Amino acid sequence: MIRPRRLFWPLAAGIALAAAPATAQFGVLSDVVNKAQSAKKIGDGLHSINEQEEIKIGGDLAGMLLGAAPLVEDPAKQQYVNRLGRWLALHSDRPALPWKFALIDSDDFNAFSTPGGYVLITRGLFDRMRNESELAGVLAHEIAHVERKHHLEALQKALRNQSFSEMQRYFSVSTGNGLADRFTDALLSAGKDLYAKGLDKEAEYEADRIGVVIAARSGYSPYGLAGVLQTLSATTEERAYGLHTRTHPLPLDRLARLDSAMGLRFENMPDLIEDTPAFVALRNPALPPRPAPSPPRPARKKRT
Amino acid sequence: MPGLRVLLLAAALLLTGTPALANERGSVIRAGDLYAEPFIDAAKVGPLAPNQPVTIIARKGGWLSVETGGKRGWVRLLIVRLDAATPAPGKSSAALRTGSTGRTVATGVKGLDEGSIQAASVDRVQLARLDRLGASESEARALAVQNRLKESQVAKLKPGKGK
Numbered sequence: 001m002i003r004p005r006r007l008f009w010p011l012a013a014g015i016a017l018a019a020a021p022a023t024a025q026f027g028v029l030s031d032v033v034n035k036a037q038s039a040k041k042i043g044d045g046l047h048s049i050n051e052q053e054e055i056k057i058g059g060d061l062a063g064m065l066l067g068a069a070p071l072v073e074d075p076a077k078q079q080y081v082n083r084l085g086r087w088l089a090l091h092s093d094r095p096a097l098p099w100k101f102a103l104i105d106s107d108d109f110n111a112f113s114t115p116g117g118y119v120l121i122t123r124g125l126f127d128r129m130r131n132e133s134e135l136a137g138v139l140a141h142e143i144a145h146v147e148r149k150h151h152l153e154a155l156q157k158a159l160r161n162q163s164f165s166e167m168q169r170y171f172s173v174s175t176g177n178g179l180a181d182r183f184t185d186a187l188l189s190a191g192k193d194l195y196a197k198g199l200d201k202e203a204e205y206e207a208d209r210i211g212v213v214i215a216a217r218s219g220y221s222p223y224g225l226a227g228v229l230q231t232l233s234a235t236t237e238e239r240a241y242g243l244h245t246r247t248h249p250l251p252l253d254r255l256a257r258l259d260s261a262m263g264l265r266f267e268n269m270p271d272l273i274e275d276t277p278a279f280v281a282l283r284n285p286a287l288p289p290r291p292a293p294s295p296p297r298p299a300r301k302k303r304t
Numbered sequence: 305m306p307g308l309r310v311l312l313l314a315a316a317l318l319l320t321g322t323p324a325l326a327n328e329r330g331s332v333i334r335a336g337d338l339y340a341e342p343f344i345d346a347a348k349v350g351p352l353a354p355n356q357p358v359t360i361i362a363r364k365g366g367w368l369s370v371e372t373g374g375k376r377g378w379v380r381l382l383i384v385r386l387d388a389a390t391p392a393p394g395k396s397s398a399a400l401r402t403g404s405t406g407r408t409v410a411t412g413v414k415g416l417d418e419g420s421i422q423a424a425s426v427d428r429v430q431l432a433r434l435d436r437l438g439a440s441e442s443e444a445r446a447l448a449v450q451n452r453l454k455e456s457q458v459a460k461l462k463p464g465k466g467k
Contacts, residue, residue: 033385063431067424069416071433082437086444087453105414118434123417130363132451145309155344188426196418209461219453223366226381230330252333252385259382262366262465269456272365276451 027107040164042156044143051116051241054152054173055098056118060184061151061191065104065112065120080282084132084243085119085139091217092140092210101139109232112195113142113265115304129283130227131275137225144210151194158190203247205257221272222262229255287297328360330368332387338377342367349377358384 031111032289045202049057072078085101107124108211114120119142121135129135145151159167162183198204212222231249266272315451338349342364350373352358358370367378439447448455 041351059431059435060426062434063426063428064424065421066430066434067427070427070430078437079439080447082439086439086441087448089445089457090441091366093440098438102437104416106333108416109404110416114324185411192422192424196421205463209463213458213460215456217456219448219455221365223381226366227363230384230386232379234330234388237361246399255333255385257464259380260381262464263459263460264344266366269458271454273453274363274365278450300443 006039009148016064022174039154041160041165042158042162042164050302051097051153053117055148056171057152057155058118058146060115060187061113062100062118062120064188064191064291065085065114065195067177068146069104069106069108069120069122072105074103077126077282079105079128079285080279081121081139084136085143087215088136088140088220089117089143091214092143094147097146099143105280110144112143113151114191115146115149115155117146118144119143125228127283128231131224132233132279133215133221133224133272133274134227135279136218137211137222138228139223140218141207142212143214145199145209145211148203148206150199150207154194154199154203158194158214159186163261176252201253204249207256208258212258212266216266216269216272219271219273221274222266224274226255226258229258328385328386330358330360330370332356332372332379333383333385334359336379336383338370338372338375338379339367340377342369342378346378347377352379352383357387360384 047277081103082099086099089095089097089099092264094117099117099119101119102122103126104120104124106122108122109125109128111119111121111125112194119139121138121142125138126135129138163179166179166183166186169179170187173180209224215224216222229251233255332352332354334354336352338352340347340349353374353377356372358368358372360370361376362369363381364378366381368381368384370379370384371375372379414417
């Protein structure tokens with residue numbers, strides 16, 4: 001695969017060579033080149049990151065989040081969330097990514113996405129959904145973050161002063177390499193800050209808008225996300241709303257933006273699905289397994 | 305076919321849309337109207353004022369069936385917030401967060417909070433399991449057929465205005 005960013009390498013080396021004194025020996029020259037390489041910062045280099053590299057970054061960040069909250073041990077639910085998530089992702093601008101979805105074991109009300117198509121949703125959020133369109137709304141919102149590369153761009157800003165060659169090592173080897181591990185550490189540190197503090201408001205509003213469209217394209221009511229935001233609007237701890245308000249919009253602000261952006265656009269869309277028998281059954285394993293009426297029998301005397 | 309029976313039972317639960325959970329109460333965010341039916345061109349039952357309390361009876365797409373001021377009718381979902389006293393659906397909410405990125409709005413006992421994220425290390429075993437979870441396009445399409453999902457062409461939305 002051609003990696004456009006790497007085409008710049010001969011150019012960078014050429015500049016370093018040209019800048020070296022004409023009398024320098026070859027060994028000295030290569031020293032200069034090495035220093036130029038190791039001093040080179042990532043800067044905007046993540047702009048041209050390829051898909052495989054994006055997936056590697058996203059996988060490590062997903063692995064970090066799984067380190068905080070592991071997968072829920074429920075194969076039926078994991079399979080359902082993956083099929084639903086993939087169906088939604090097929091209606092995004094990046095249908096061909098190797099999308100992975102998962103329920104993670106936390107009571108919290110949250111969902112995450114990482115670059116390359118990883119989407120994690122907490123058990124607490126899943127359990128509080130009123131219907132399948134709410135799950136579709138949340139998954140579609142996360143898919144939108146991946147589509148727009150919101151996290152990748154935020155990481156690029158945070159990592160712009162990291163060494164470019166360390167990042168190259170990170171992409172080309174697995175673990176156990178000093179240079180690569182230095183980049184891994186920097187990536188995880190930046191990722192932890194990002195997932196603890198959040199994206200900027202505009203990225204969230206944009207993901208809300210794209211998410212409702214993905215849900216509607218996929219056949220779900222686009223109001224599922226609004227239902228989840230409404231649930232969040234009932235949060236009792238007003239004082240806690242002060243936390244991170246600079247970088248995270250409040251649920252009511254998100255509802256107002258959706259109200260304005262959606263208008264009456266979806267009013268006359270027919271056949272949108274809010275819930276399905278399969279999802280209700282998945283969420284209610286306690287439903288009696290065989291309630292079917294028994295066939296009529298000839299009347300008999302009952303014993304008392 | 306016990307699986308089919310479960311599905312049929314579940315289908316029966318769906319006949320009337322999504323019933324609101326008990327005690328869902330809210331209030332009107334901005335002035336609007338109460339409608340006789342969940343359509344924008346339905347007859348208006350009366351005006352709704354900001355902060356007017358509503359009791360939610362049922363949900364249908366972008367609409368809520370509500371009782372308010374002695375009247376019953378439908379209001380657009382997007383102009384209603386839930387009261388703080390309303391329990392979140394499903395479980396009591398010790399820890400609620402919003403967005404995709406973890407704004408803590410209440411501190412949870414077992415929450416996936418900043419501290420647990422900062423302390424986390426990459427779990428390679430879990431990651432390998434996650435990487436095996438993905439569904440194929442044909443599996444996704446099979447789910448869509450089962451759930452009778454109909455694809456539509458929908459254009460992207462322009463940004464809305466904030467307050």
